[in-house]
Amino acid sequence: MSLIVVGSMAFDAIETPFGKSDKIVGGAATYISWSASNFTNPIYQISVVGGDFPGEELDMLSKRGVNLEGVQIKKDKKSFFWSGRYHMDMNSRDTLETQLNVLGEFEPVVPDSCQDADILLLGNLSPAVQLSVVAQMKKRPKLVVLDTMNFWMETALDDLEKVLSKIDVLLVNDSEARQLSGQYSLVRAAKDILKMGPRYLIIKKGEHGALLFHKDHVFFAPALPLEDVFDPTGAGDTFAGGFAGYLDSTKDFSFEGMKSAIIVGSAIASFCVEKFGTTRLKELNRNDIDERIQEFVDLVNFEISLVSK
Amino acid sequence: MSLIVVGSMAFDAIETPFGKSDKIVGGAATYISWSASNFTNPIYQISVVGGDFPGEELDMLSKRGVNLEGVQIKKDKKSFFWSGRYHMDMNSRDTLETQLNVLGEFEPVVPDSCQDADILLLGNLSPAVQLSVVAQMKKRPKLVVLDTMNFWMETALDDLEKVLSKIDVLLVNDSEARQLSGQYSLVRAAKDILKMGPRYLIIKKGEHGALLFHKDHVFFAPALPLEDVFDPTGAGDTFAGGFAGYLDSTKDFSFEGMKSAIIVGSAIASFCVEKFGTTRLKELNRNDIDERIQEFVDLVNFEISLVSK
Numbered sequence: 025m026s027l028i029v030v031g032s033m034a035f036d037a038i039e040t041p042f043g044k045s046d047k048i049v050g051g052a053a054t055y056i057s058w059s060a061s062n063f064t065n066p067i068y069q070i071s072v073v074g075g076d077f078p079g080e081e082l083d084m085l086s087k088r089g090v091n092l093e094g095v096q097i098k099k100d101k102k103s104f105f106w107s108g109r110y111h112m113d114m115n116s117r118d119t120l121e122t123q124l125n126v127l128g129e130f131e132p133v134v135p136d137s138c139q140d141a142d143i144l145l146l147g148n149l150s151p152a153v154q155l156s157v158v159a160q161m162k163k164r165p166k167l168v169v170l171d172t173m174n175f176w177m178e179t180a181l182d183d184l185e186k187v188l189s190k191i192d193v194l195l196v197n198d199s200e201a202r203q204l205s206g207q208y209s210l211v212r213a214a215k216d217i218l219k220m221g222p223r224y225l226i227i228k229k230g231e232h233g234a235l236l237f238h239k240d241h242v243f244f245a246p247a248l249p250l251e252d253v254f255d256p257t258g259a260g261d262t263f264a265g266g267f268a269g270y271l272d273s274t275k276d277f278s279f280e281g282m283k284s285a286i287i288v289g290s291a292i293a294s295f296c297v298e299k300f301g302t303t304r305l306k307e308l309n310r311n312d313i314d315e316r317i318q319e320f321v322d323l324v325n326f327e328i329s330l331v332s333k
Numbered sequence: 334m335s336l337i338v339v340g341s342m343a344f345d346a347i348e349t350p351f352g353k354s355d356k357i358v359g360g361a362a363t364y365i366s367w368s369a370s371n372f373t374n375p376i377y378q379i380s381v382v383g384g385d386f387p388g389e390e391l392d393m394l395s396k397r398g399v400n401l402e403g404v405q406i407k408k409d410k411k412s413f414f415w416s417g418r419y420h421m422d423m424n425s426r427d428t429l430e431t432q433l434n435v436l437g438e439f440e441p442v443v444p445d446s447c448q449d450a451d452i453l454l455l456g457n458l459s460p461a462v463q464l465s466v467v468a469q470m471k472k473r474p475k476l477v478v479l480d481t482m483n484f485w486m487e488t489a490l491d492d493l494e495k496v497l498s499k500i501d502v503l504l505v506n507d508s509e510a511r512q513l514s515g516q517y518s519l520v521r522a523a524k525d526i527l528k529m530g531p532r533y534l535i536i537k538k539g540e541h542g543a544l545l546f547h548k549d550h551v552f553f554a555p556a557l558p559l560e561d562v563f564d565p566t567g568a569g570d571t572f573a574g575g576f577a578g579y580l581d582s583t584k585d586f587s588f589e590g591m592k593s594a595i596i597v598g599s600a601i602a603s604f605c606v607e608k609f610g611t612t613r614l615k616e617l618n619r620n621d622i623d624e625r626i627q628e629f630v631d632l633v634n635f636e637i638s639l640v641s642k
Binding site: 112113208209210211212229232233235242243244245246249250251252253280283284287288317321323324326327328329 | 421422517518519520521538541542544551552553554555558559560561562589592593596597626630632633635636637638
């Protein structure tokens with residue numbers, strides 16, 4: 025089994041109502057691989073960093089079973105940097121600063137060693153970069169999962185539509201689903217988006233959980249009610265990593281299999297928000313994850329007798 | 334088995350992005366009884382209307398098993414009137430006009446015939462009126478359920494705190510839970526509110542479902558994803574009516590029993606929003622309700638193997 029993860033590796037500086045971080049390691053691919061490596065290896069990471077990216081962070085990923093052959097290190101340049109501030113509701117944030125640096129000229133190269141991977145997870149990057157990875161695959165992976173955001177809908181819709189026609193699972197949040205479809209109702213939005221290519225659509229609603237749409241089926245995964253959300257940065261990527269990593273371990277790409285994978289992704293994402301950056305993800309073991317999954321089971325479990333008998 | 338319902342009966346005029354209603358029959362007690370009467374009877378309704386309230390609406394309720402002995406008819410006066418406009422997200426609305434009329438001087442009288450009721454459901458009314466009903470009960474009902482709103486937190490907090498100390502189940506929405514507790518996190522809000530009296534707290538989140546808190550337990554009931562929400566008026570009351578009506582039929586007032594009742598309430602509320610006012614509730618039969626309950630079961634049902642084995 026194997027999983028390719030394409031995405032940013034970065035520095036983040038984060039302000040929340042609970043505190044302020046230094047410049048810490050982040051980036052979609054970082055969160056995805058920390059999360060996915062709880063379930064599967066090897067993970068083939070494709071990304072780009074500058075000479076300023078800490079070697080020990082790369083070493084920690086290697087020890088988790090992440091193959092970094094596809095991570096380009098531009099020694100004389102700086103890594104992607106993002107800083108942002110969250111509001112009390114944690115569903116909205118202001119970007120304070122973005123320095124694209126090495127990410128601005130990122131040309132991913134898919135190593136030969138991962139051409140047989142079963143799952144390709146395309147993290148949030150420009151659709152042109154995502155398309156270039158898809159084009160480099162000599163054999164289509166069994167499952168292609170894509171994350172994107174409103175910025176690409178506004179600036180690169182043509183390329184986004186092209187890549188949407190080549191994937192199996194799309195991950196977006198509720199406002200992005202509305203923007204992409206032009207529909208307010210998420211049920212209507214899902215119908216329209218499923219016509220654009222993906223067979224499965226996952227709409228993430230933050231503290232309100234996530235919806236999975238497939239043909240005429242819908243599944244709802246709750247978010248765990250938490251006392252505090254300390255730092256939501258990376259929660260969506262952690263969800264994606266848990267989802268894809270778990271699927272790579274089960275190889276059950278059916279609707280039922282996707283349902284389980286979404287619960288697993290939600291469980292790991294609920295850990296991510298408890299501390300700044302990847303801190304909490306680095307502490308987790310499988311027992312922690314199982315206990316959290318059990319909390320999700322208990323959260324929605326009910327018995328009911330029908331009323332008409 | 335029997336249930337007392339205390340609440341308004343009214344005229345509403347409603348505007349939504351989908352259309353505009355005439356002056357139609359509404360009011361909390363109207364929705365509650367239409368919903369609860371799917372599961373239990375008799376229902377003892379305690380309310381007040383003016384001479385302008387349509388007799389045929391009262392007749393229809395009687396035929397559903399609703400005892401109207403406690404409904405005062407003030408022949409020379411006018412019924413409570415509310416008009417409002419919903420926005421696209423349907424979670425927010427503007428009140429355009431409120432005419433209290435007979436509701437402004439409402440002094441509920443609990444008929445002797447219902448003194449043995451198992452459940453007392455206090456719909457959203459002034460806490461002083463709710464307290465007066467509780468005081469008139471010669472024997473405390475097995476379960477007292479209370480609905481309230483932000484208006485009473487702002488204008489009658491002392492009385493509200495008094496009545497909260499006398500009830501078993503409180504129903505509020507998420508912003509009301511935050512206002513009542515002064516806590517942003519709903520988990521923290523629930524802990525504080527449960528110290529005020531109620532053993533069970535239900536936080537309604539509209540299209541995002543509902544949470545049930547009891548001691549250290551939490552249960553999440555999703556809302557059904559709908560293509561269109563046509564008119565959300567009365568959905569909360571319909572939920573409360575289904576919840577209390579179902580509980581009156583099962584007499585299972587445990588945490589497990591409450592979970593089932595919340596699913597039933599959510600199922601009926603999902604019908605209510607499909608048409609203006611009580612229109613859809615009047616068309617329902619038990620098979621419709623069972624099919625909808627099954628959709629809720631399917632929506633959240635998943636199988637998962639723990640990952641650490």
